[in-house]
Amino acid sequence: MPSLLHAVAGNPALPPELLGRLFARLPDTDEELACALAERTDLDPGQVRQLAERCEGAALRLAGNGLLHAGDVDPLTLPHPALTLLEQGRGEPAWVRLLARSPDAYLRQRLASYDGLPEEAGELLAVDEDTDVVAELAINTTRPGLLARLAAHPVPKVRRWAAANEAAPAELLTALLDDPEVPVREQAAGNPATPGAAAARLVADHMMVRQALATHPGLPAETYHRLAEDDIPWVRSNLAQNPGIDATPMNRLSGDDGYGVRRSLAHHPRVPLDVLARIAPVTKIGATLLPRIAAADAAELVALAGSPEPKVRALVAERRDLPAELRDRLIADPDVRVAKSVAPHPGLDNARLSALVDRFGHGVATAVATNPGTSAALLERLAALRPLAGKALRTIAAHPNASPAALAACLASPDPRTTWAAAANPALPVAVMAELASA
Known part of the structure; x- marks a missing residue:
């Protein structure tokens, strides 16, 4: 991982004096520093040109951030930034022909996915010596004639x-x-543009073909029913998320203990709530807002929040737009899983967040630190908890309300991801930035 110097280089609160000091170091340091500085949004035109001249990686970032302009770019010396400008609609059309003849196969592959590819350039790429370039063109072109030729490659x-x-x-x-x-059959079987009745004839094909077929949203109902009985769990898992299936295969799959099947079913946007309530206690779903929970109405949320199963209540707690009454009911839940799900809710004040820490300690540390309203004092308290999971400390290190004391604890962490986040935090004291910038 790059050094903390690079994290400080991207810190948005870096004073101009320290920024100038880092630019003075550019000729004598690695290209990573130039790339880190190129992520900034407060650079003047001279600094932009200096970074672009230092390395193509920095120029590519500057182009992506909108700071590099067509007049600053020679497509022969900076071909990847030139292509980025083309993709943004800010490049010169004449560059396309130059890039299509580039000796860099990866650049030509990128060009093959460019929406504005002229016919002449498309014809060049269609006969490219590198089949990765031709394959990229095959998945991106919208020209029927060219597609027909590539389909017969x-x-x-x-x-x-x-x-x-x-x-x-x-x-x-x-x-x-x-x-x-x-x-080839695998991709055609899963392509939603393939007529469903035609694709259905591959229901007894190779396992990989059936896995792709199970994702097709327009198959006949009897084909879905047959795939629900497939011997391969990955086929059934793909089917469980398919938006085209009805209640019959969903009910069949709800009792499926094959790898990932019930978890996929939980993510289905139209899974019946009674099915979801049945599979949640025996399925590893994780801390995520499920599509069906996101679409639930007020009455459905109240019913689910009253479930005797903590995992079901935790699913409701992932909603960030809960009515205050229901949210407060979940805050008082005795199960730590529910507490962890509701703690990041932006409507919570620090008194309620502190009460969660009082009850569950380090068990809710990461979740509380995720809340955008968590105060500096509470973050300091969390940083002092022992034992404290590394993820919790990383979350504290990146929090906009982190105090210097909390960031000092994060900088002392043996985890480079935590120290990086702390060094990049705008709340880091200038004196500490200066010390890290001098390292």
């Missing part, structure tokens, strides 16, 4: 990515379902 990899292109005509995708290569 002798290299299976190219046909595979043509089969994955959602702009491909239905008749072309239907033809690719009969390709002799499994990877």
